[in-house]
Amino acid sequence: MTSLLGGYHNFMNVTPRYESARPIDVLDALGWWGALLMVVTAIIYSVSMLVVSRCSPRVRKRRRRFSEWLTNSPIKAGDLARPRMVILVPCLNEAKVIVASVGKLLEIPYPEVYILVIDDGSEDGTADLVDSIGDPRVHVMRRVPPNARKGKGEALNNALTLVRERYLKGSAGDVVIGVVDADGRLDPQAITEARIAFTDPNVGAVQVGVRINNRHRSLLARMQDMEFVVFTEVFQRGRRHMGSVGMGGNGQFVRLAALDALGDKPWSDSLTEDFDLGIRLNATGWANEYSWTASVHQQGVTQMGRLLRQRSRWFQGNLQALKLLPMVIREHRGRSRADTLYQILAPYLILASSLLTISFAISLVMSVTWAIQGVPQPWGWLILAYLLAFGPGMAYGYIYWRVERVNGFGLVKALLCSHLFVLYGLLGFISGWWAIGRIVLGRRSWAKTARENEEPEAVPALQAEGLQLATVVASPGAPS
Numbered sequence: 062m063t064s065l066l067g068g069y070h071n072f073m074n075v076t077p078r079y080e081s082a083r084p085i086d087v088l089d090a091l092g093w094w095g096a097l098l099m100v101v102t103a104i105i106y107s108v109s110m111l112v113v114s115r116c117s118p119r120v121r122k123r124r125r126r127f128s129e130w131l132t133n134s135p136i137k138a139g140d141l142a143r144p145r146m147v148i149l150v151p152c153l154n155e156a157k158v159i160v161a162s163v164g165k166l167l168e169i170p171y172p173e174v175y176i177l178v179i180d181d182g183s184e185d186g187t188a189d190l191v192d193s194i195g196d197p198r199v200h201v202m203r204r205v206p207p208n209a210r211k212g213k214g215e216a217l218n219n220a221l222t223l224v225r226e227r228y229l230k231g232s233a234g235d236v237v238i239g240v241v242d243a244d245g246r247l248d249p250q251a252i253t254e255a256r257i258a259f260t261d262p263n264v265g266a267v268q269v270g271v272r273i274n275n276r277h278r279s280l281l282a283r284m285q286d287m288e289f290v291v292f293t294e295v296f297q298r299g300r301r302h303m304g305s306v307g308m309g310g311n312g313q314f315v316r317l318a319a320l321d322a323l324g325d326k327p328w329s330d331s332l333t334e335d336f337d338l339g340i341r342l343n344a345t346g347w348a349n350e351y352s353w354t355a356s357v358h359q360q361g362v363t364q365m366g367r368l369l370r371q372r373s374r375w376f377q378g379n380l381q382a383l384k385l386l387p388m389v390i391r392e393h394r395g396r397s398r399a400d401t402l403y404q405i406l407a408p409y410l411i412l413a414s415s416l417l418t419i420s421f422a423i424s425l426v427m428s429v430t431w432a433i434q435g436v437p438q439p440w441g442w443l444i445l446a447y448l449l450a451f452g453p454g455m456a457y458g459y460i461y462w463r464v465e466r467v468n469g470f471g472l473v474k475a476l477l478c479s480h481l482f483v484l485y486g487l488l489g490f491i492s493g494w495w496a497i498g499r500i501v502l503g504r505r506s507w508a509k510t511a512r513e514n515e516e517p518e519a520v521p522a523l524q525a526e527g528l529q530l531a532t533v534v535a536s537p538g539a540p541s
Contacts, residue, residue, distance in 0.1 A: 062249035096417050098189045099410060106403065107453055110299035118302050144316070147228050148239035151216050151293055155243035155361070156185040156220030156455040157512045158360070161195065163242055167196055167321040171252045175228060177202060181216045182209030197473040213310070214334035224317070233318040234262075242311040244360040244512060246274060251355035255314040258350045265319030265347025266339075268297065269312040273361035275513075281368060282361030287478060290464050291457045297351040304406070305350035308339035319347040332507065333378025340385050340401055360512060367510055374507045375459055376489070379408045379498035408493060415490035420447075425450075446474040 094287025133325045134297070148166060152159055159178070166176050176199045180188040189265075190200045202220055209216075218242065229236055237259065241247060255267045270293045273286035313335065320327040323347045329337040342349055362368040382405050389401050432438045462472050499505075 113302045114295050116299035144235050144237040146237050148176050149220050151179045152243045153181045154185045158244045162438045164301045165246045179216045180219045199446035214328035214330050236317040239314045245311050246358040254352045254355040263348045264350045266315040266349045266455050269352050270356035271444050272356045272358045273468050274358040275361050279363040285361045287461050291460050303400040305400040306351045308335050310335035319437050331378050331381045371510045373495040376492045454479040501516045
């Protein structure tokens with residue numbers, strides 16, 4: 062946004078004026094109006110999402126009342142029809158985290174939860190560690206070369222074949238497939254929250270929130286946590302009104318029947334198979350839902366090089382989603398179509414914004430240089446530039462504080478972090494051009510992000526104040 066004001070300052074105060082416009086003046090004017098259009102579009106979209114995210118769609122309000130009734134009633138879990146949950150955990154060399162993650166899943170007080178660990182050709186003994194857990198609810202699917210290591214989507218599709226053979230009893234609508242990363246830690250109530258959402262027969266998929274569990278030990282991890290909170294609290298909640306809720310690679314739950322609607326292999330070979338899945342699910346007759354009252358906690362990246370590499374992979378995957386454009390135009394409807402088109406085109410807007418930011422930096426340097434040389438310069442535009450650049454960031458900081466204050470995170474600290482968050486967002490420019498370079502060179506393969514050793518600690522309570530968590534007393538014999 063600051064780029065626009067830099068361009069405006071350059072256009073109105075620096076560029077010489079002539080009675081007849083030169084081609085360079087015309088290009089400058091077109092660039093300025095183009096920048097204005099981009100900034101206005103971004104502001105309208107962000108503000109609209111912020112406003113609509115603060116209220117629930119009507120059908121979701123009915124489900125919330127059902128959740129509150131369930132919380133205050135003496136009903137037992139066995140008194141309600143419940144889907145059979147099969148949680149897929151894709152793994153590649155996850156020996157550092159897999160035992161703790163599976164242990165957390167086994168602690169969830171919900172009957173009929175099965176865990177299928179997909180070992181995708183690990184060389185560090187991941188599969189053997191899972192076997193050593195010795196719980197009948199946990200199974201390991203060993204993929205070996207040459208079939209292994211062909212991408213997360215291929216591994217999930219392969220596991221789905223086994224799920225259909227082993228866990229399907231009756232209707233595919235009664236089986237829910239969860240996907241949790243090897244470092245994922247589901248909130249104890251996450252499955253119950255997903256189950257409540259699935260009481261609506263139209264809901265085919267549910268995505269829970271995502272949090273970073275090592276945010277207390279790293280400023281870079283804190284920025285990632287703020288990023289996920291802003292994305293889920295503003296955009297995912299807003300997209301519930303648009304019919305365009307997306308799926309994440311961690312903490313997603315999908316009815317087997319909804320996956321079947323996408324064919325035998327619902328996950329694509331894209332670098333962001335989760336992004337593709339959400340878009341394609343929204344094109345079916347099923348509805349995607351987002352649950353903000355439960356989260357999955359994952360490990361944040363604490364090294365800048367690894368973070369840029371991870372985000373470049375995500376960016377490249379989002380660029381690959383351009384192939385879905387014809388399907389979105391043809392099969393999506395109304396607000397869902399408009400918002401999904403925006404999501405697919407967003408990476409290209411980010412790349413264009415990077416050029417505008419460079420333009421702003423050049424204009425600022427030129428203004429300072431001329432001021433030093435004694436040339437009078439108007440500086441009022443810098444105030445507006447600051448408000449446009451950091452104003453939304455401070456709004457996001459306030460939202461983050463609302464969620465994180467239960468853990469002692471102060472408002473002043475949140476507002477300070479919001480300024481760092483704006484600068485953190487500039488890393489997307491580096492990741493974006495890195496991804497473009499890889500596409501030009503024809504490179505698609507990526508090495509997975511390495512895990513870090515974890516310190517034993519309890520995952521703190523991470524829900525926003527005022528949100529009631531529905532809890533259900535597990536039926537006798539449920540795993541504890």
